[in-house]
Amino acid sequence: MELQAQQPTEEGGSIQAARSSANTPIRPTNNRWTPTPDQLRILQVLYYDKVLKCPTPEQIQEICLNLQQYGQIEDKNVFFWFQNLKALERQKLKEFQNVPVGGSLDLLWC
Amino acid sequence: MELQAQQPTEEGGSIQAARSSANTPIRPTNNRWTPTPDQLRILQVLYYDKVLKCPTPEQIQEICLNLQQYGQIEDKNVFFWFQNLKALERQKLKEFQNVPVGGSLDLLWC
DNA sequence: GATCTATGAATGAACG
DNA sequence: CGTTCATTCATAGATC
Structure with missing residues (x-):
């Protein structure tokens, strides 16, 4: 497989200019x-077709x-x-699982 | 591993993007x-009375x-x-902290 | 019915 | 890894 590390012609893409008011944000927020x-x-x-959930560092x-x-990107x-997508899937699984309503958690509704 | 650009064959239907930029990440954003x-x-x-800020998935x-x-609602x-309300509180707190202390801070508490 | 605002939704980044 | 935080985008509702 050929891996062309070709320089993307346009760097940075279309990052909107942060509205830089008089108060300079202390943190580099817009990165x-x-x-x-x-x-x-x-x-x-x-992720989906190749089922690559946990890519190695390589x-x-x-x-x-x-x-x-295709644009600026870092490792x-x-x-x-990948981490976020995996976490989201897991989270959604948990939340969407139907629990039997007979739980004793209705203490919240006192 | 093959990384060539291969068409995802119409995954999940084409929900129209809502942004106007050229490189728009597709976002569902329906009702x-x-x-x-x-x-x-x-x-x-x-949230306020029971001080439940970070509910568990359960x-x-x-x-x-x-x-x-009381109406249609999903997990x-x-x-x-909850995420949004907590974030809003943090944001407001930060704004208050960033108020330049000109000596008239008590105006905030009237 | 155009604009403003509050807030639902999304997700990249990071924490414990 | 599951959870939490941060910023941003989009829009339902309110306002004029």
């Missing part, structure tokens, strides 16, 4: 990565290198993306 | 839940089940409601 549609599509293919790096041709973004 | 007065009242009782589900008698609505 959050968001996947481009191409990046998102590929990530979803890997896989993360490889994915990152490939996705860089940690890939790492967090 | 959203709004709490009924009864639901809102109970949620506020739980609590979320139980709350949801109880609130369903994630309860989840987001």
Whole structure:
């Protein structure tokens, strides 16, 4: 497999300019990565179609290198993306499981 | 591992994106839940009176089940409601802390 | 019926 | 890993 770490022509993409009022935010708030549609599509293919839930560090790096041709991205973004999606799925499973209503938790409704 | 861009073959239908930017992450954003007065009242009782700030998934589900008698509601609505209210409180707290102390802070408490 | 505001929803990042 | 925090986006409702 060829991994072209080609420099994306446009760097940074379309990060909206933070409204910089007189009060400078102490934290560098506006640095959050968001996947481009191409990046998102590929990530979803890997996760759902290829059933890649827990990429190794090597896989993360490889994915990152490939996705860089579609926009700015770092290893940690890939790492967090997989972690978050997995966590969300697990969470939704838990919340959507139907519990028998006969529980004794109705103490909340006193 | 194959990373080539492969079409995800129409996953889940094409929900139209709502943003206007070129690289728009697709976001569903269809009709959203709004709490009924009864639901809102109970949620506020739980949050403020019972000081329930971070309900567990089990609590979320139980709350949801109880609130369903007052109108349509899902687990994630309860989840987001608590998250948002807590976030709003933190945000307001931060704003108060960032007020330049010009000596007239007591105006905030009138 | 255009605009404003409050808030539902989403998710990247990070914590314990 | 499950949970929590942060910021942002989108829009239902209110207001004019």
